[in-house]
Amino acid sequence: MELAGCGPITVWRRMLEKHADLVDTLEAKLRADHGLTATEFDVLINIPSTTxxxxxxxxxxxxxxxxxLSRLLGRLETRGLVTQTSDSTDQRGVCVELTPDGLRLKRESARTNADIVRTAFAGLTxxxxxxxxxxxxxxQPSPAEPNEPR
Amino acid sequence: MELAGCGPITVWRRMLEKHADLVDTLEAKLRADHGLTATEFDVLINIPSTTxxxxxxxxxxxxxxxxxLSRLLGRLETRGLVTQTSDSTDQRGVCVELTPDGLRLKRESARTNADIVRTAFAGLTxxxxxxxxxxxxxxQPSPAEPNEPR
DNA sequence: CGCAACTTGTTGCATTGACAACAATTTCAT
DNA sequence: ATGAAATTGTTGTCAATGCAACAAGTTGCG
Known part of the structure; x- marks a missing residue:
């Protein structure tokens, strides 16, 4: 029997709630302040600033x-946030690069994101x-065992 | 300046990763063992067993x-997991009830879910x-301030 | 009563995502 | 070299979601 409110399931449920709350807050702010979805933000953040x-x-x-990803980058390109060019060393590849607008948006939205996270964690030392x-x-989640014993 | 790897952003990122890992594991198992998506599972779990x-x-x-929700319940109904009837005391309302199959699936999938969560947390006392x-x-996420000073 | 305002669920539409099939290119073994 | 296999990105198609508009029912104020 587990102590009141301290079983792993309880903890996990609470983590789920907090996660949802914070993610909602982040998404709302990114949307409102920068017109970005969470996915777009993730992509933008992961495009290097100088290469x-x-x-x-x-x-x-x-x-x-x-x-x-392919279609999302197409949208970002349409919005003038990135450019896409064929990789000269591997004709299959597509190189993505931030435009000046994209770089600015990356910086601003990253700051917004960080501010909200810092605020949320402000109560912790x-x-x-x-x-x-x-x-x-x-x-330690078991990594979704790929064995399907047919 | 923040201590190496201990700023709130770092902690949050790590939490995001673990969350994604565990959710992925849960979704994969629910899908494989019970043919349920995460959303369907959530709904099923929240339908009372006896009323x-x-x-x-x-x-x-x-x-x-x-x-x-409306469409998801339609799907569950098609699969024979729930029945939907008009609320006799409020003609607008729709009452959802688990079928025997639905009840069984609720119990089995809840067990699967709990097992995986317990396993993931097994390393913690x-x-x-x-x-x-x-x-x-x-x-404490700031609850997505609804004030839009137009 | 009688009509306006609210509640509740469904449907139309657009967006987004995953999966499968595909085309183009590169890599690798022979 | 040469053909099979792998890699990489795009496109077709479908499922699931949210928003707006709607229909049906309820509530409440006069």
Missing amino acids: TIRHRELLHQIVLSRSA EENLSVLLDLVDQI | TIRHRELLHQIVLSRSA EENLSVLLDLVDQI
């Missing part, structure tokens, strides 16, 4: 299908943060 | 638009869980 990056690389850093990080690291 | 519930009530407990819960509760 290009290939779709392939971006895919490793964010959670999105290739097709979704350095020590708290350190302990929290340590505990979170001890959560 | 009916109205759409309105369900909406308070899960994160979904009315239209999405009771004390750890308690501390983690406490720290998580101290995270």
